[in-house]
Amino acid sequence: MNSSSLPPSEWEELLAGEAIGDLDTSELERLDQEFASGRPDSSAELMRTAAALDLALAGAEDDAMPDHLRRRVALDAVKYIPDANSNSAGVELASDQQPHATIPLRERVAWLAAAASILFAFGTWALRERSGGNGPGDAIVAMDFGKERANLKATEDHIAVQWAPGTTPFETPVAGDVVWSTTEQKGFMRFVDMPINDPTKEQYQLWIIDPARDDEPIDGGVFDVTAAGEVIVPIDAKLKVLDPAAFAITIEKPGGVVVSTQERLPLLASVAN
Amino acid sequence: MTESVLTRIASGDRTAVDDCLDRYGGLVWSLAKRWVGNVDDAEDAVQDIFVELWQQAGRFDPAVAGEATFVAMIARRRLIDRRRKQSRTPVMETISVEPVDANADHGTEEILVRGEEAAQAKECLGKLSPTQQQVLTLSVHHGASHASIAGKLSLPLGTVKSYARRGLIQLRDCMRLSADAVDAAGLVASGPSANVAPTGSRS
Structure with missing residues (x-):
């Protein structure tokens, strides 16, 4: 009235x-x-x-939003949309079960949020320039790369960071680390007790968060874990890595994805002082 | 029926952001470019609009408005506020005064994308005089000022103002009637056992 x-x-x-x-x-x-x-x-x-x-x-036709703008909008979205799948409490609780983690919890959680935001931005940016992800046959099969990893770890410029729980941690703790050399553009992931995946249903995919290069995480390759205990997987970065800030593992459909929705992000390794 | 991305966003489904940008990113970007003088400002405006959209997604009610209409409404409100704060006038050089073909048929696809309300608006716009159509198009679609429209169409300023505002009211009244007619048709189609509610004003 x-x-x-x-x-x-x-x-x-x-x-x-x-x-x-x-x-x-x-x-x-x-x-x-x-x-x-x-x-x-x-x-x-x-x-x-x-x-x-x-x-x-x-009319029905609109101009496409520029990609960089779309990415910024997607980044903003993370701040304003409460994540229904948020599991930060789980990260804190699980942190005690990660004895190798050397990064302070608060910093790790902050990195987790930042890395997840960047990943999310990448996911929602949704550049569909490529027709699809890696083919299932391209997946890296986990095997013994221990010697090469040890050699890389002996180099001066390598970085080594421990895995910590991501936004959707595994039910049982997974330990391990990432060893990476920017000079050699080479690296290895080591996992201890990583759940064995069924490649016909889902595969693991590595993302390298490298703000020095861009806000877009770099596809680090799709891989399977086929054995219990310790496995070492080479990193297969699809682009040149400049200064990695974090490494994140997501679980994706067979063949991996170009765009990750991060619905399942069990592991994160943050490069922090 | 297409699932509402706004409902998904309101429920915290962040994967809906991608779908929302697919569906409405171009719409908002095009709107902003029409209203804002330069690309940088248009980009800022788009960011503002989507922030408000994320915040207001929970208020979307499909019974009140179509999703595209809701998004356009949020976008327009932000753009109007922004212009008011900046006290900027639109650049008329970019405005086309092509005759409006209100009867142009953009097909079923457009109705699916833009919603039934847009189709009704187009139909109702066609019932106005050609001059009113031009004034409303420049005013609503391009965000042109009264003075700019008066200059372009060689009309007195007061006439432009009343054509625009009364034209929008006429359009609303026409759309009410259209909606009532659709509702009535639905009731008739639903058969003699349907409960017929008394019709009245929607406002």
Whole structure:
């Protein structure tokens, strides 16, 4: 019910002007005074009418949003949409079960959020330039790369970071680390007690978060774990890595994905001081 | 029926962001470009719009408005607020005054993308005078000022203002009737046993 003192036709025209966006300052002030406690229902109805007309006049074709803008919008979304699958409490609880983790918990959680945000941005950016992920046959089969890993670890510029629980940790703790050399563009993941996957149903995929390069995580390769105990998997970075900030493991459909929704992100290794 | 991405977002399904951007990213970007003078500002505006969309997604009610209409409404409101704060006038050089073909048929696909309300709006716009159609198009679609429209169409300023505002009211009234007609048709189609509710004003 409208309680305005203005004649209906006059306030309705002002509301129409507001919906169009053509009110001048004095008209807007007048409208605000008349409806100090809130606009009447007809205001929303006129706005819907203007929106519908705008849609009608726009036709079916829109210009595509620029990719960089889409990425920024997706990054923002993480801040404003509560994650229904959030499991940060699980990360904290599980942290005690990661004896090799050397990064302070608070920092690790912050990195987790940052890395997840970047991954999410990548996922929602959804550049579909490539027709699909890696083919199932391209998956790296986990095997003994222990000697090569040891050699790499002997180099001066290598980094070694421990795995910590991601946003959706495994039911049982998984230990291990990532050894990476930016100079050699080579690295290995080591997992202890990583669940064996069924490659016909799902595969693991590594993502390398490298803000020095871009906000887009780099696809680090799809792989399977076929044996219990310790397994070592070579990293298969699809792009040159400049300064990795974190490594994240997601579980994806067979063949992996170009765009990860991060619904399952069990492990994260953050490179932090 | 297509699942509402806004409902998914409101429930915390972040994977819906991608779908939302697929579905409405171009719409919002095109709207912003029409309303904002330069690309940088348009990009800022798009970010603002989507932040509000994420925050307001829970208020989306498909019984009140189509999803595309809801998104366009949020976008327009932000763009209008933004312009008001910046006190900027649109650049008329970029505005086309091509005659509006309100009867142009963009097909079923457009109705699916834009929603039934857009189809109704188009139909109702066709019932207005050609001059009113032009004024509303420039005003609503391009966000042109009264002065700009008056200059372009050689009309008195007061006429432009009343054509735009009364034109929108007429459009709303026409769309109400269309919606009522659709509702009535639905009731008739549902057979004699249907409960017929009294019709009245929607506002």
